[in-house]
Amino acid sequence: MEYRIGVIEGDGIGPEIVREAHKVLECVCQAYGHRLSWDKILMGGCSIDACGVPLTDEAVAQAKAADAVLMGSIGGDPATSPWYQLPPERRPEAGLLKLRKELGLFANLRPAYLYRELKEACPLRDDVIGDGFDMVIVRELTGGLYFGERTTTEKDGVLTATDTLTYSENEIRRVAVRAFDVARKRRKKVTSVDKANVLDSSRLWRKVVDEVALSYPDVSCEHMLVDNCAMQLVRDPKQFDVILTENMFGDILSDEASMVTGSIGMLSSASLNETRFGLYEPSGGSAPDIAGKDVANPIATILSAAMLLRYSLDLDTEAQAIEQAVRDVLADGVRTADIMPQPGRDREGLVMVGTAAMGDKICEKIRR
Ligand code: IPM
Ligand code: MG
Numbered sequence: 001m002e003y004r005i006g007v008i009e010g011d012g013i014g015p016e017i018v019r020e021a022h023k024v025l026e027c028v029c030q031a032y033g034h035r036l037s038w039d040k041i042l043m044g045g046c047s048i049d050a051c052g053v054p055l056t057d058e059a060v061a062q063a064k065a066a067d068a069v070l071m072g073s074i075g076g077d078p079a080t081s082p083w084y085q086l087p088p089e090r091r092p093e094a095g096l097l098k099l100r101k102e103l104g105l106f107a108n109l110r111p112a113y114l115y116r117e118l119k120e121a122c123p124l125r126d127d128v129i130g131d132g133f134d135m136v137i138v139r140e141l142t143g144g145l146y147f148g149e150r151t152t153t154e155k156d157g158v159l160t161a162t163d164t165l166t167y168s169e170n171e172i173r174r175v176a177v178r179a180f181d182v183a184r185k186r187r188k189k190v191t192s193v194d195k196a197n198v199l200d201s202s203r204l205w206r207k208v209v210d211e212v213a214l215s216y217p218d219v220s221c222e223h224m225l226v227d228n229c230a231m232q233l234v235r236d237p238k239q240f241d242v243i244l245t246e247n248m249f250g251d252i253l254s255d256e257a258s259m260v261t262g263s264i265g266m267l268s269s270a271s272l273n274e275t276r277f278g279l280y281e282p283s284g285g286s287a288p289d290i291a292g293k294d295v296a297n298p299i300a301t302i303l304s305a306a307m308l309l310r311y312s313l314d315l316d317t318e319a320q321a322i323e324q325a326v327r328d329v330l331a332d333g334v335r336t337a338d339i340m341p342q343p344g345r346d347r348e349g350l351v352m353v354g355t356a357a358m359g360d361k362i363c364e365k366i367r368r
Helices: 014-032 045-051 057-065 092-102 116-121 169-184 200-214 226-235 247-260 299-311 316-331 355-367
Strands: 002-010 035-040 068-073 107-113 134-140 150-155 158-163 189-194 220-225 242-245 270-272 278-280
Touching: 002 014, 002 045, 002 057, 014 035, 014 068, 014 299, 014 316, 014 355, 045 092, 057 092, 068 299, 107 169, 107 247, 116 316, 134 169, 134 247, 169 189, 169 200, 169 242, 189 200, 189 226, 189 247, 200 220, 220 226, 226 242, 226 247, 242 247, 270 299, 278 299, 299 316, 299 355, 316 355
Parallel strands: 002 035, 002 068, 068 278, 134 242, 189 220, 189 242
Antiparallel strands: 107 134, 107 270, 150 158, 270 278
């Protein structure tokens, strides 16, 4: 089969991590007899520089025409980059939010898994880690605070800013259904996270999740307040299977979950709509401080490419081949800087490599 992949390199470390994921996808498709065509799409700061806006209509059309889109990361350092002198709706992040909305990508899946080989990079104590943990955060991605009406007004010399948090029951239901479907293929437990002791939107969230849960008698469902969840993620991450939550809570909790696994450089993500289409990107940012230095960890992007094969192209064996190759490379002791134990800790048997070499090593494993 031939598949059409849109590719958004973006800014900062984006181009170099995407290059490795591209390499790995080509490698696995060659091994299994598939063909990929690639269409480069501009988004973020690079699009501002080239076209004056973070996402053009043409870029949206290109993404819509693809079977799936692979993405790096967008944005720069707000303290120094001229992109952040622009009004908010013309900054790099606005491009990503617009793309998610235009493509209806309401369900963001962010798996957080502790590799046994990376126990050293996990900041938690051994007794907390136990046999490791394995969870998926299902984050609502096109509603809530990030898409609500926003205003900044001035009255009598006093500025007031307002953001609004709105959810309809339909928006809640469709992402809840997705989370329960994911749980059904895993350990069959959904933890729905909200702030129902304060927010109306959370009380509606809880009600709708309870209704959806009735259709999944084989999946257990519990509710947890977001502040408690932030604590439980470091106190006992093993308790989680699928965490279902709204946009902003998911943004925050997924960064926390990634650090608990050792590094944000390991965390992949898939943003899905009602069709097979998906946008696949690492959960981490563009890390402008290390851009172009060949030190960024490409594994999150490579694992996102595996998710692309699984969810958009239905190529599960090929996805597993990538995931196994990543495990094999880690087992061989190959590490990028972010997952290397600190100097002074035990580094025996480990070898530090750059971004490109990590991609090459993973390809070598696939070819075997
Ligand atoms: C993420 C990022 C984005 C988000 C930003 C860049 C708008 O933090 O994907 O988690 O908040 O959704
Ligand atoms: Mg985020």
